[in-house]
Amino acid sequence: MGNGHNLGSALQYFGQAKKRINDIFKEIGEYIIETDQFVDGFKDKVGGIMEILARDRxxxxxxxxxxxxxxxxxxxxxxxxxxxxxxxxxxxxxxxxxxxxxxxxxxxxxxxxxxxxxxxxxxxxxxxxxxxxxxxxxxxxxxxxxxxxxxxxxxxxxxxxxxxxxxxxxxxxxxxxxxxxxxxxxxxxxxxxxxxxxxxxxxxxxxxxxxxxxxxxxxxxxxxxxxxxxxxxxxxxxxxxxxxxxxxxxxxxxxxxxxxxxxxxxxxxxxxxxxxxxxxxTPTGTLQEGFQGRLFEFANFERKFEECISKSAVQTKFEQHTKRGKLITSEVRGVMEESYHKSLTKTEEQVKEYREKCDELDYLGKQLKLLTYEVKDKIKLMVEDVERKVASALNDEIRRLSLLVEDFDRPFHPDNLLINVYKKEMHAHVEQSLGRNLQQRCSTVLLQAVTDTQNQMTERLSALLPDETRQLLFNQIPKREFEIAYRLDCRNLCADFKEDIEFRFSFGPTALMQKFMGSKTARTALIGSAGMMNQAPNRHASGDGSGIISQQNGDVLATALSTFVSLASRSTLGTVAVVGVIGKAAGLRVIAVSGILYGLLYMYERLTWTTKAKERSFKQQYVEYASSKLRLIVDLTSSNCSHQVQQELSSTFARLCHQADLSKQELQDEIKSLDHIIEKLRETTSKAKTLRNKADWLDNELNSFSNLYLKDT
Known part of the structure; x- marks a missing residue:
């Protein structure tokens, strides 16, 4: 500072410097607040300096x-x-x-x-x-x-x-x-x-x-x-x-x-x-001679004092603060430089990981889609194979149904109440035996195929997932063995079965007609003969002789059939009476011998129609009825079994896919988190770069202050 400064300018030099250094440290204080996430401890230092600057005089x-x-x-x-x-x-x-x-x-x-x-x-x-x-x-x-x-x-x-x-x-x-x-x-x-x-x-x-x-x-x-x-x-x-x-x-x-x-x-x-x-x-006598010189000396002292104290105060009060400010900005700049490079490197690492995760998610999605198509085709083929095997096994068992019925050994009695109990037990025996046989023939093979398919699905899917989730994936396979339920339900299936264990003579007219004409034809003929008897009077009205002869022959046949049907419908003994009427034209001896033989045969069959015979007849009728009913549900049963297998495999694959979906969700969450981290890192990188540059600017401000106020002139 030169000697030309007046009172105001000399003292204002300190005030100007104080205002400038306070403004700079205010900027530094705001800067430190901005850098708070990066550095600790500088806020109190700057605050202390600003407090001292506010008091500095x-x-x-x-x-x-x-x-x-x-x-x-x-x-x-x-x-x-x-x-x-x-x-x-x-x-x-x-x-x-x-x-x-x-x-x-x-x-x-x-x-x-x-x-x-x-x-x-x-x-x-x-x-x-x-x-x-x-x-x-x-x-x-x-x-x-x-x-x-x-x-x-x-x-x-x-x-x-x-x-x-x-x-x-x-x-x-x-x-x-x-x-x-x-x-x-x-x-x-x-x-x-x-x-x-x-x-x-x-x-x-x-x-x-x-x-x-x-x-x-x-x-x-x-x-x-x-x-x-x-x-x-x-x-x-x-x-x-x-x-x-x-x-x-x-x-x-x-x-x-x-x-x-x-x-x-x-x-x-x-x-x-x-x-x-x-x-x-000024009163005379209060000032001594030459006082003007002494007053000038006092004013000269004040002028020199003003110049000295202003410059000295700037040096003593602000030089040390300037050095501390430069040290703070230098240290913070170093932190910002380090933070900038670290965040830049971290951002690159996170971007690389982000891309890897995106590629992994895309690959997993595509492979899951392909695997889903493959598994669906495999399940379809296996379901068809199950349906075919169960249908074949069930048909074989139906053909062997008589053996199962013969194995049923329970006391039989023709009483209606006891027969109902017998039928219920027969239903249960047939159902259990059929189910057991089907399990022996089908279940082991089918269950092994199901298990193998589940393992294959698990291995294929686990190859797509991270190592840490593979064990969780294997745990998704059911711990218990899958069982196929055949659900034949013979009780309801054969609920309409009505046995016929009444005595039927093997050589009775009805039986003979059924043997030679078939059951339906014989039934139709018997019903038709009754109708012809009702129409006979109408035929008597014919005018020619041939008609009369035909009518006479027809009347004889109709009368015989009518009598035959009537007697046959009442009892087999009536058949003997019919034969006696018809046999008038034959020899009595032949008729007598035939009648005796026919009667002996009847008596033999009648005496041999015991409870055991009734049981055999019952079982034979039951086999025929149950076989017909079981054949109706072959497709249903095989379809039901294949559906169970389909459900088992589909549910297993669904559980496995659920775990895969969790892995996909984890990847998506990781990608989302990485995206958020990358965004924050980029903000941090940008902020660190800005704060680093601001530290340079503040350092330049302190250098400018030092050159302007602290250098000797």
């Missing part, structure tokens, strides 16, 4: 021996008599003056946050007060910024007790001086620089690197009474230059050090400024 600390006029110098700079001053040891504790936006001033103490009147300063900080505070305590005076340009530009004044009346220099320095930008040593022009003052600043210099020190030789207005003023001035200047350059080494040469030493009269500056601000003339 230019701080000047005034030190010196008692009664050297420290408070008066501050009052002159404030252009108001705020600090307690007077003869002797006046200021007893530390007093800090800072600006406030309020229009009225007030003070605060460490013991209370309640604002107090400015007038209380005399009781709290004056050495002669009975209620004075401790030496190392602090009173804060908040004075309206509008009344002082220094306070308006964030300058803080700190007044201290005399350094020659306390032994607590180390604690003072640690508590109030480490953050000071400028130290002002207020000396007494009537005495030389004392060792006490030197010791204090040696301690300050040991704790701070190259502190900015101004030396004010106050009360120089007494020099008007001296004859050798210039010699005294040179003596003071030489001693203080040696202290700054040779002892403290806070400045590099004596020419630079001369801008740090000023001969002033704080009393004259305060009086002049108070009257100047009020617009009233």
């Amino acid at each position: 230019m701080k000047v600390a005034f030190f010196g021996r008692t009664s050297n006029g420290k408070s008066t110098v501050i009052n002159a700079m404030l252009r108001d008599k705020i600090m307690p001053s007077g003869i002797g040891h006046t200021t007893h504790c530390f007093i800090q003056v800072e600006g406030t936006d309020s229009q009225e001033g007030f003070l605060l103490t460490e013991e209370s946050d309640q604002p107090q009147s400015i007038n209380s300063i005399k009781q709290l900080a004056h050495n002669l007060s009975a209620v004075k505070l401790e030496e190392n305590s602090l009173v804060r005076i908040l004075w309206p910024k509008s009344k002082c340009k220094f306070l308006k530009e964030d300058v803080i004044f700190v007044d201290s007790p005399g350094i020659d009346v306390t032994q607590q220099l180390d604690s003072w320095i640690d508590k109030y001086c480490l953050d000071a930008d400028v130290f002002v040593l207020v000396g007494n022009a009537e005495s030389t620089l004392m060792q006490t003052e030197k010791n204090f600043f040696h301690k300050v210099s040991s704790r701070l690197s190259s502190p900015n020190i101004f030396i004010l030789l106050n009360r120089w207005d007494v020099s008007v009474l001296e004859e050798d003023v210039e010699e005294v001035r040179l003596q003071h200047l030489d001693r203080n230059l040696g202290f700054l350059v040779d002892e403290l080494k806070v400045v590099s040469n004596k020419k630079e050090a001369e801008d740090r030493i000023y001969f002033i009269s704080a009393r004259e500056a305060l009086i002049s400024r108070l009257h100047q601000d009020k617009g009233t003339p």
Whole structure:
């Protein structure tokens, strides 16, 4: 900064720098919030720096021996008599003056946050007060910024007790001086620089690197009474230059050090400024001869002080923050760079896996479709084979039905009630025997074929699925063996069976007619003969002789058949009577012999028609009836068995397909999840790249701030 800066521009330099660095750290704070998902711990660091920046102000600390006029110098700079001053040891504790936006001033103490009147300063900080505070305590005076340009530009004044009346220099320095930008040593022009003052600043210099020190030789207005003023001035200047350059080494040469030493009269500056601000003339006699030079010296000190404190405060307050900001942005940029590359690599991996899963799902879908067609064809062929085998086996069993019936060994009795019980047991025997025989002939082969088919379906399907699901797939095969139910239900099937175990003579007219003419023809002839008897009178009306002869022969035949049918319908004995009538024309001997033989034959059959014969007849009739009924359900039974096999295989394949569908659903869920992950990774990659670039931008902003405010000019 050059010497051409006026008061406003010199002090505003700090304000401009403070605003710029605060704006940058505000951007860094927002940036750290954006990077919160990537980094931890930086938010508190930036927050702490921003909190310090908000409190950062230019701080000047005034030190010196008692009664050297420290408070008066501050009052002159404030252009108001705020600090307690007077003869002797006046200021007893530390007093800090800072600006406030309020229009009225007030003070605060460490013991209370309640604002107090400015007038209380005399009781709290004056050495002669009975209620004075401790030496190392602090009173804060908040004075309206509008009344002082220094306070308006964030300058803080700190007044201290005399350094020659306390032994607590180390604690003072640690508590109030480490953050000071400028130290002002207020000396007494009537005495030389004392060792006490030197010791204090040696301690300050040991704790701070190259502190900015101004030396004010106050009360120089007494020099008007001296004859050798210039010699005294040179003596003071030489001693203080040696202290700054040779002892403290806070400045590099004596020419630079001369801008740090000023001969002033704080009393004259305060009086002049108070009257100047009020617009009233300064009373005669209050200012000594040559006061204009001393006022100019005080103003020159303020100008140099303003330039020094503004530049020093920018360096001391913001340089370290700038370095920390660059370190933070550098570290975060490294994290963003790493996150960018990691997320980019992870995205590529996930995209590759996503494509593999999509290909796997597509392959599984196509193979399942092909396998479904293949299994359907296999089930169809097997169903046809089952139907064919069951039908063949059942037909064979029907042909062997008489053997099954003969094996039925239960007591038989012709009584109707007992016959009904016998029939029920016969139904159960036939049904159980047929079922057992069919199972022996068909079930083993068919069940083995079903099991083999199930295993083949499982193996084919398991080859399409991941290894971890194959065991689950094998568990889908039924643990119990599949059984084919033939469901013949002979009881209902033969419910209409009506046995005929009445005695029938083998050579009776009806039996003979049935043997020679067939049962249907004989029945028709018997029914027709009865009709002819009813029509005989009509035929008597014929006119010719042949008709009469035919009619006579017909009458004889009709009469014989009618009598035959009538007798045959009543009893076999009636047949003998009929033969007797007819046999009149034959020889009686032949008829007698034939009748005897016929009667003996009848008696033989009648005597041999025992219960056993009735049982044989019953079983024969049952075999014929049941065979006819069973043949009707051959197709139904074989179809039912094939349907059971079809259901078993279809349900097994359905369960296997369900597991395959679960695997497909898992693949679809994985694909959906991968798609979501890829989308998030791409967002992360894009955000990491953006944040990495923003870190570069913030670093450039900090470099720009450093070049503008922190480089020496």
